[in-house]
Amino acid sequence: MSTTPPAPATPPSPGESAQPASVTEPARDTVRLERDADGIVTLVLDDPMQSANTMNAAFIDSFERAVDQLVADRDRIRGVVVTSAKATFFAGGDLNELLAATPDQAADVFERSLRVKRALRALETLGRPVVAALNGTALGGGLEIALACHHRIALDAPKARFGLPEVTLGLLPGGGGVVRAVRLLGVTDALVKVLLEGRRYRVRAAEELGLLDGVAADQAELLARARAFIEANPEATQPWDAPGYRMPGGTPSHPKLAAQLPAFPARLRQRLGGAPYPAPRNILAAAVEGAQVDVETAAVIEARYFTELVVGQTAKNMIQAFFFDMRTVNSGRSRPQGEPARTVRRVAVLGAGMMGAGIAHACASAGFEVVLKDVSAEAAERGLATVRGTLDRAVRRGRLTEEAQRATLARITPTAEVAGVAGCDVVIEAVFEDPALKREVFQEVQDVVAPDALLCSNTSTLPIGQLAEGVRRPEDFVGLHFFSPVDRMALVEIVVGARTGDPALARAFDLVRALGKTPIVVRDGRGFFTSRVIGHFLSEGLAMVGEGIAPASIEQAAAQAGYPAGVLALLDELTLTLPRRIREETRQAVEEAGGEWRPHPGDAVLDRMLDEFDRRGRAAGAGFYDYRDGARAGLWPGLREHFAAPDDAAPVPFADLVDRLLLAPALDAVRCLDEGVLASVADANVGSLLGIGFPAWTGGVLQYLNGFPGGPAGALARAEELTTRYGDRFTPPAPLRELATGNGHFA
Template sequence: MEDFNYEKDADGIVTITMDMQGQSANTMNARFEPGMRAVCDKLEAEEGLTGVVFASAKSTFFAGGDLHDILATESVDESTFDFIEANKATYRRLERLPVPVVAAINGAALGGGYELCLACNHRIVVDDPRAVVGLPEVTLGLLPGAGGVVRLTAKLGLLTALPYLLEGKQVRPQDALAVGMVDEIVEDRDALVPAAKDWIKANPENATQPWDEKGFRYPGGDALHPKVKQAILASSAMLYQKTRGLLPAPEKILDVAVNSMRMGFDAALRMETRRFIGLMATKESKAAISTFFFGMNAIKSGKVRPEGDPWKAGSAAVLGAGMMGSGIAYAHAKRGLATRLKDTDQANAEKGKGYSEKLCDKAIAKGRMDDGKKTALLDAITPTTENAEPGSVDIIIEAVFEDIDLKDKVIADTWPMLSEDGIYGSNTSTLPISILAESCPDPSRFIGLHFFSPVDKMKVVEIIMGEKTSQDTLRKAYDYVQQIGYMPIVVNDSRGFFTSRVFGTFMDEGCQLLVDGLAPSAIERAAWLAGMPVGPLQVFDEVSLILSQKVRKTHKALDERLGVDSNFGHHNTATVDVTDPMIEMGRGGRQYGGGFYDYDGEGNRTLWDGLGQYAKGNMDIPMEDAIDRILYRQALETLRCLDEGVLNTEVEANLGGIMAIGFPAHTGGAIQFIKGEGIDQFIARAKGLAEKYGERFAVPDSMFDRLRDDTAKAA
């Protein structure tokens, strides 16, 4: 019991203070079950016991299962079942104690931690926004395996419990109290245990859980209640529409929640265990844990950030009040960063600020902002046509058109605004930072800061290091991106960097499928089944065919200027074959009236009936091949970026691909997708695609050596 401090007071109340030795948080590690079993043995043998309080010596209450152990699980068997059941048995023993048990929640109680709280008779939480409760297992490709699905359904009823089970929401104290996930709030941590003891003294008979009482009824009705039956049917349909059948965890959670109401409580707990261990070794769970837990935490904690003191920008200037510049200004203002929004025309600058006003009004309509916050946000944006005073701006973001001559001029003209400690960022999506830096008096303070559209929704920034960009500038850029609430992905300079290169292959593969003879509707369907948020033809329309063509022409002109052949996008042959003729026909994309789709006056779209003319072949392409072509094309380009040193880490490759360009989240990102498929199996499939569809799927086996080494080390 070294991890559990056991203390009995004069009133017969035992306080169990969890304090897992050698770790910063309490988790269900290998010592948890033996320790909890010993606690239960002692409590059941305790004479004069009147109540039990569970508290924590850590800054959080309980973090749940040990994800390192789950990630290391390669297969499951009856011993896995027995292990999970043994852990759950201690919670059931707590429920059957003849005295009240109270959880004193001093910080985050998530997963197995909140499941412990559910096994208590009463839950008291401190009034601190960090003291969240919830069952986030679904976000890790798992389900709550320590009774969470069964107990939350029984406590709240199916209709109320499902959103918290299927979305993994982490709930703050006041909201948790309102919905019934906790029962009481105290002002500070010192009041938790006294409040728990007071409740025990006032409720000595309240020692039986509702679901163990005779005649228990589920809140809102059982599985046969007409309203509940209707919700079950609707939930199944909505779940498939959302997950596309690619995520097993939500389906299993719904299955357990619904069927738990049709059987005995202990039988439901065993069923929950079966479903849980069925998810433990899945590639979807490993992908989610690797990317969305360990990967995200690595970036948030600054593991890929250069060492040095924290830096914070106090003032900013955004150059260009188009959609990107206006969105960046809004992102700044939302975090209180005072920003000059500069354009060559005052009316355009004012219009750019108006974009923020529209976003504020939408937030107010949804109850997410009030008039005071709107005023403060808008006051932080100053539309102007003039430069700021020399040396007065901490960070400048250039967001003008993707024209290298224009950018050169703007950078040289606005550099004097920069403070002595400031940095200058370009929002270019493809132009080499090292070349743009030639316009700077000090290239070491110049860096790429590539935002994505729409900026208010795409919470990621691709940070591009130029040849002369200093580590000090990278550190400041990293801190700036986190300052405004975005996720930084650091890459090295190259044509198209990382995201634009991979995104280009996605759109091109849509065109390749069209050229090969696959029906346009089937192309979009394949992307949907693969897990992409939008099909490649629709994406092309939204981005605009003309913009894609301009990028190609810009790089061709850059090659001529530098006297080189960059070979940029040389595999994207179908893009040229399909979109150049379409542009000549006046079909430049959605904003130009139509492209791959036709649009009516209300914005509804239908695929253009003239796309068949671009089919040069009449190949019988199985849907499985179409799906794999879309995924493998992007994964291989991501791997090339990693191999070439454009990308530095797998974590950034995975999260950048998901958050910036929509690579299917269920895979855990492109590199994790390769590992999830199995490196040798992936190579074999890629070779098969290359033989059948072209050399763009062919890569040397040596490109996978780094992944093999990482996999071997992990094992």
């Protein structure tokens, strides 16, 4: 099963965000001043203790001292070039410090933010030209430093990115980024193009937007152009400090902008669906309020809204998941250590349907030769056409050149012949979820591909150990659960069977990373982690229908919980026959193993929808929603008629609906961890966020329990309350009870 990823969050890439500082670090200079014979001073950002410059306590101290020195030497200097000695210009805020900030430290957070702003304000009002020579990525605090300069020139580096992505971590720019972006671009463009989405721009796109003033081909040209600006503009100043400055688009008191502003909160509420994301709200408020006052007052307003977010729980959840947990997963913590890397040359993708075509596209885009095999040449060619369509969309959107498109397509060979996969060193099967069919396709190719080929099955629910019975080398067999659509979904669930060897797991991990995707490692079991856990979300929505709860309220509860889609809408997208098939296969497996099958209250609703009303979902034109020409036309009115609550039924609190949709999957994630299905807490959080659309504000299924009001103890109490009201499916797992008793957390 799969859904779209959480909309509000775009996970930061390691190396583009703050690197952790040591817990106890000595006082040190992270900024140095170098003055040449012409009176031009280079302000070099260079933290000797870290691989990247971050806005930590040491930086703030050093930067204040450096700016104080520039002010004192003002009459003896002609200009300042701000640059970095690191591979990137500046990484951003120190996330360890932000993660540790508590509500009782709000005053310290507020003052630290003002110290940064005061130093940057002193730099931009120095009375001498100040140029940012950006030798690499400048995100967050890095771009805030650059925006405080009078001119910004960047190295034309393919991997360099520029932007203010703090919103994706539940924060807002705390070093004057809101204040200066609004004054540089205007309220509307600053909000839409920079602040509210947290977009990261490549060099040329950042120049076109106005975040950069120029681009240099190499380091020598970068510094030469910086000096040239100083020579040509001895009286340089910020536009907003120049006489007669007018904010682009006008201030909020301008009639045209004033007429547009009321729409922003409404759009924001619609986009967030009522989910608890305070950062976009605070950004909007800081931008609009700050645009009506002077720069210094606007900086104080920004600092207040920034402080509220830093000491709040949502930012801590998102920082933990989208930086620390993401880095843990991508760094290879779950990869067997000591296993050598293997180069992938040629991949056989078996099955050219939507999933197989998506996998072929991903492999070819990564530079691998791909053989796309299906039962007929026509089916294989249709798969290639699907890839071509995906690439066409990328070209139209400017994300891919036509030359790269041709090169990618040239690496894919469609075929219906078994001989076509000869010599392939990786096999990825992507046929229908039928164990017999999957075994058949592996038996057909296992003697044709390379004798040590990695054998991978793309399955969302079928146990890998069961599928491995069809191959002669089960030690080389592993599950690779891709999510649909493959070109947009970042996660791959690597499923390790009982006989999967460490070399195969290492090769699978390296393959997923080579595809540019994030791998989580899970142990074998029906549904693995993601499909199993999202099943609890779906079943709880079905149970609510059976209780007679208004369908619109169920969908609204999912929205306010922060899910990217309503639970009933998602069921329709999946097609209702799929969860029932999975349920019946699971029931059969439990009973064959001698266990007792315990039906869920939602099962009866699913059966009635299929057997009594023949409503199978969107593809069939009728499900929980009605459809016209394939588009939703509202919830099916029959839901109220056929699933009405008894007249004497007690009303269900709306807060219970929200918590049930969040706690049902979270509690099962605890069981997955306890049973060894999950390899780590980080895998659980990242997998739930990227794979099943668990709300981004929570930080993932287990971080949600950590961040629950009162921590795991609060989650335990709430689960016990729901157990009393709705049944033993909310009975807290033993590990949660143990953590709550010991005042611990999932880590």
